[in-house]
Amino acid sequence: MPKIVRGPGTYLFPLPVVLVSCGEGERANLITLSWVGTVCSSPPSIGIAIRPERHSHALIRELGEFVVNLPTAEQARQVDYCGRVSGKDADKWAECCFTKAPAAQVRVPLVAECPVNIECRVRQVVPVGSHDLFIGEVVAAHFDEAILDEDGRVDYARLAPFFYTGRDYWRLGEVLAPVGFSRK
Ligand SMILES: Cc1cc2nc3c(=O)[nH]c(=O)nc-3n(C[C@H](O)[C@H](O)[C@H](O)COP(=O)(O)O)c2cc1C
Numbered sequence: 001m002p003k004i005v006r007g008p009g010t011y012l013f014p015l016p017v018v019l020v021s022c023g024e025g026e027r028a029n030l031i032t033l034s035w036v037g038t039v040c041s042s043p044p045s046i047g048i049a050i051r052p053e054r055h056s057h058a059l060i061r062e063l064g065e066f067v068v069n070l071p072t073a074e075q076a077r078q079v080d081y082c083g084r085v086s087g088k089d090a091d092k093w094a095e096c097c098f099t100k101a102p103a104a105q106v107r108v109p110l111v112a113e114c115p116v117n118i119e120c121r122v123r124q125v126v127p128v129g130s131h132d133l134f135i136g137e138v139v140a141a142h143f144d145e146a147i148l149d150e151d152g153r154v155d156y157a158r159l160a161p162f163f164y165t166g167r168d169y170w171r172l173g174e175v176l177a178p179v180g181f182s183r184k
Contacts, residue, residue: 013164014165019032019075020066020067021100027059030087032080033083043123045138046068046136047133047135049128051131066136067106068117069118070117072162073160073169075114098113104140105139106120106121115144118138119141119142122135
């Protein structure tokens, strides 16, 4: 099958879509991010890449903490909004009817309406180019009981996350096979 060769670009997909809360008190803000990934298991760490010109960039730099809130497909409109409007110009919490809830280990508030909230403390900031990569160690996480199964594991069908392709948002599809199925 013939293939078209393209030059450098960000071609990895699908991408997660998360709502990151940052800052504290009245200054707390929300930013939608897709340049996000798990980067280490021990210590458990998440990397988030943010352009220095974002309002949230200064807030995270200043406090050295952030919270990764996992939204559901039903919250896609608010998530899109938080990725199109700056906290310099609007109170995104109020505009999206999101509630600030206290975190366990950090000063940044959680988004109460998101079913999973992962508290992170910044351990490294790596300037990469257009974006700075903040590597945050996970210090606590909150799970809505409604998305957990009988064994306390996340039921992804109940969580109903969504993803980004660089163009559109997509819902989670069906289970293909359990991990390790190739060796059974
Ligand atoms: C789906 C989506 C993903 C985004 N991912 C990123 C990202 O990974 N890094 C980034 O710097 N901006 C990203 N943005 C843009 C910011 O969310 C946007 O510029 C936001 O308005 C910045 O808010 P702030 O100025 O309040 O920090 C994304 C936007 C959308 C809609």
